[in-house]
Amino acid sequence: MTMAEVQIMTGNTAAAIAAKLCQVQVVAAYPITPQTSITETLSQYIESGALKAEYVRVEGEHSALTVCISASTVGARAFTSTSSHGLLYMHEQLHWAAGSRLPIVMCCVNRGVGAPWSIFNDQQDSIAQRDTGWIQIYCRDNQEIIDTVIQSYRIAEEVYAPVMVCYDGFVLSHTMMPVSVPEAALVNSFLPPYKPHTFLSAENPRNINPVIFPHMRKNSAGVLCDGYMEMRYKLQKSLEKAKDTIIAVGMQYTKLTGRDYSELLWHYKTEDADIVLTGMGSIATEATVAVDQLRLQGIKAGVVGVRVFRPFPRIALQKALQGARAIFVLEKAISYGYEGALCSDIKAALYGTGISAPMHNYIAGLGGRDVKAREIAAAVETSLGEINNKKTHNKTVWINCRQ
């Protein structure tokens, strides 16, 4: 372990410092609340010469991610950040980046999605990008933001998949917290310069991402090459395998910093808990306060935080939830017409395991509505009452919402 400097900073400053520590070579971003100050801070670093990188001040988010895609294709380490509609506007390029197997890292500062306009926090933006082939990691606090961005480049460059580092707008992005900033030497030893296995260069003509047919075809040397499905299979396998990489990279980082990133999940008072609350990002942090309140009522509650959402930590969740008498999934997003996506994924992960504890899905904090720990605790108490009377087993509850 080396000495690190503790500074008070916002989540967005933490993200920008992390990008600088990773010595990103190309930055392209477009301002959107609440992500904007990342782009401003990086502009400062680059114009002052503190960070040697190309900053492309694009005219929109679609172009921002495009610049990262092309820059990464010729072998540069690329960074971008966005929120909400910016992320939605990038949607096409999210698929293109993952399909191209490029190790781009992006911060998604989570914000609600219009219409109507909301600049405030929820997680509908990144959850709606669940199926684009990106790794998604959710942060609880500003320390996790700086640490996760640094780890993400290692992960992305090992598995050849892009990583989205998600954290809640305003709640983290604009809130000052003490953050231990790793020394540059530590980051350099942890994260070697980006060495792509394939990159486009003028000396070596190749046609990257041309039209591909459904069937496999032979190249000019007569070798049967992958078709579209084989390429997609490889992306899927890489994302599945990424769970091991995320853990291995996390353990190495834990060793260097003393901060625990050895798991895809995190746990709070779960040793003796039979009531488990789960969620991602700041709402899961809020749940820890609710758990403290519930424990005062004699309810043995704990929190299982989901840090990595894609690839989905199926086995880890099966283990973490096996002793639960009731499970409450807190989400700041919803798959309209059904329920929260995390809740559905957890149910799917438990299928066939014998774990059939009642599960209530709490939809809360949409469009920045405040979520208080006591409201979560009250909802849990109400749910437990219903569950004990065998009234409900499976239910979606909207917290703090006129109905």
Next chain:
Amino acid sequence: MPENLFKVNREEYMLPGNRACQGCGLSLSYRYVLKALRENTILTLPASCLTVLHGLYPTTSVVIPCLNCTFASTAASAAGLVAGLAATGKTDTTVVAVAGDGGTYDIGIQALSGAAERGTDFIFVCYDNEGYMNTGTQRSSATPMGALTTTTPILTKEQNKKDMLKIMEAHDIAYIATTSPAYPLDLYDKFVKAKRIKGTRYMQIHVPCPPGWGYPPRETVKLARLAIETGVFVLFEIENGKFRLTGRSKSLAEKGTRIPLTNYLERQDRFKKMSADQLSQLQKFVDNKWNEYLKKSAS
């Protein structure tokens, strides 16, 4: 002009056999574009007829490094290549984006305007076949008035062609040039020149399209030439803001021998439903543009 007939690069960057249609005006032009750009060039292209020409994975018909990108992103893709190459210390590579009129005039215009405003050091090539030909001849904002397309199947296109060149001129970029496959040496010279200039360069090629325009494939060069002879398309260049007619358009201006539009229109099925009123409107539109060019040329 920097180079002449006797110096045309003998290297071929298009391999024998490609998937373009018979008589494709793009195919004819592209061979000379690549000869002029030569080695140390990286190309990016969106979904378009050129993607088809380039072939299906894992074989390709061109010996040039290229990156396929999404439809709206072409110029941003070029900007990313420029940034990535600069960041990795490769500043002598020419970055070229090639898109059709759909990818330039329409869905690609935002990224193009952004890259041009930033003065991105690249060449943007628009091959203008005046419609969405890769998807089967739908209307674009580059389609001329009176043309039948599959999305203007009865009434024909009711608006005039967008003046993309004027839009690019308004960006005050380093170099703008128009070219035609009927005049390959003029095309070659302009691309050689473009490669030597720094900053944003915009090149437009007027490429006849046999299936889209409805004419026999053997007449591609004839139609490309008639477009120049009638003034539907005009050969010029704008270097550092200075406008100059070139090649055949220059001699037409000097001699005043431009011919009526009907010579060009009557050879194409797409104009067969054009009304007399549309014909006179289109003739007037072409005449006005021609006069604008003459005025610019004189100033």
